[in-house]
Amino acid sequence: xxxxEHILNDVGILSLSEKVGDxxxxxxxxxxxxxxxxxxxxxxxxxxxxDIRCFENEKTLDDYGxxxxxxxxxxxxxxxxxxxxxxxxxxxxxxxxxxxNKYLGYVELNEMISxxxxxxxxxxxGNILIIEKAFKDFTFGEISQIVESHNAHxxxxxxxxxxxxxxxxxxKITPSGMNEIIQSFRRYGYIIISEHxxxxxxxxxxxxxxxxDKYLNI
Numbered sequence: 001x002x003x004x005e006h007i008l009n010d011v012g013i014l015s016l017s018e019k020v021g022d023x024x025x026x027x028x029x030x031x032x033x034x035x036x037x038x039x040x041x042x043x044x045x046x047x048x049x050x051d052i053r054c055f056e057n058e059k060t061l062d063d064y065g066x067x068x069x070x071x072x073x074x075x076x077x078x079x080x081x082x083x084x085x086x087x088x089x090x091x092x093x094x095x096x097x098x099x100x101n102k103y104l105g106y107v108e109l110n111e112m113i114s115x116x117x118x119x120x121x122x123x124x125x126g127n128i129l130i131i132e133k134a135f136k137d138f139t140f141g142e143i144s145q146i147v148e149s150h151n152a153h154x155x156x157x158x159x160x161x162x163x164x165x166x167x168x169x170x171x172k173i174t175p176s177g178m179n180e181i182i183q184s185f186r187r188y189g190y191i192i193i194s195e196h197x198x199x200x201x202x203x204x205x206x207x208x209x210x211x212x213d214k215y216l217n218i
Contacts, residue, residue: 002075002076002077002078002079003073003077003078003079003081003082003096003107004075006021006079006107006111006112006115007075007096007104007105007106007107007199008105008106008108009105009106009108010069011032011035012034012037012063013036013037013038013043013062013095013103014036014037014038014047015036015038015039015059016037016038016039016044016061016062017061017062017150018060018061018063019057019058019059019060020052020055020056020057020058020059020060020061020064021057021058023035023047023052023061024052024057027049027052031092031126032049032092033048033049033050033090033091033092033093033094034046034047034048034069034089034091034093035047035049035093036072036093036095036103036106037061037068038103041102041103042100042101043072043097043101043103043105043210044068044070045066045068045070045172046069046070046071046072046091046093046095047061047064047069047070048066048067048091049067051064051067053109065158066190069089071085071088071091071094071095072085072094072095072096072097073085073090073094073095073096073097073107074096074097074098074099075096075097075098075099076099076117079107079112079115080116081090082094082107082112083113083116085113086109086112091109092108092110093106093107093108093109094106094107094109094131098106099106109134112146118212119156120156120172121155121156121167121172124155124174125175126155126171126172126173126175127172127173127174127175127178127196128170128171128172128173128194129170129171129172129173129178129181129182129185129192129194129196130160130168130169130170130171130173130192130193130194131150131164131169131171131185131191131192131193132166132167132168132169132190132193133167133169133189133190133191134163134165134166134167135162135165135166135167137189138167138169138190140157142188143157143169143171146181146184146185146188147171147173147181149184150176150177150180150181150184151176152173152174152175152176152177152181153173153174154171154172154173155172155173155174156171157169157170157174158169158170158185165199168193178196178198178199179196179198179199182196182198182199
């Protein structure tokens with residue numbers, strides 16, 4: 001889904017000639033972490049509320065040009081691209097530019113998150129499965145093949161963590177044959193991180209452990 005239909009314009013782009021004090025007052029009225037700044041119609045960067053609070057009231061933004069942060073998204077980007085930019089820049093507002101770097105407006109973090117909530121990954125019923133394997137050894141093609149070989153479908157998947165060269169992958173799977181899917185992932189060398197009632201492997205381990213404890217206590 002393109003960003004075009006989600007662009008807002010109720011907050012205009014700031015000019016480099018504007019006084020710091022006026023911008024501080026503007027931030028008092030808004031809930032945004034940053035505001036866009038332009039020069040002669042072209043975007044030059046974003047100023048953060050944290051920075052502007054530290055500057056002298058009577059000076060202008062031009063005096064603090066070094067503090068501007070050059071993050072944005074293009075009009076042609078998709079909404080998922082914006083989530084990455086929001087996360088990387090710790091912002092709740094993103095300027096949107098055309099191909100000539102002209103400021104068109106902005107998108108808000110809350111609205112982009114609301115779009116994510118409507119995706120099948122969150123909206124459709126299914127089972128969440130978290131698996132782990134060495135980053136260099138797994139492929140999404142292999143993961144899809146394992147799931148689909150048991151007449152299930154992936155509603156979504158992403159790498160949720162990378163640590164010590166191990167990748168944690170979160171999957172959402174249509175509710176079908178979870179035990180068989182879990183055992184297949186184990187056969188392919190994946191570690192199952194999430195716990196599932198359908199997992200007969202863990203159930204068997206617990207039953208054997210209880211039997212061993214009972215035997216040792218005889």
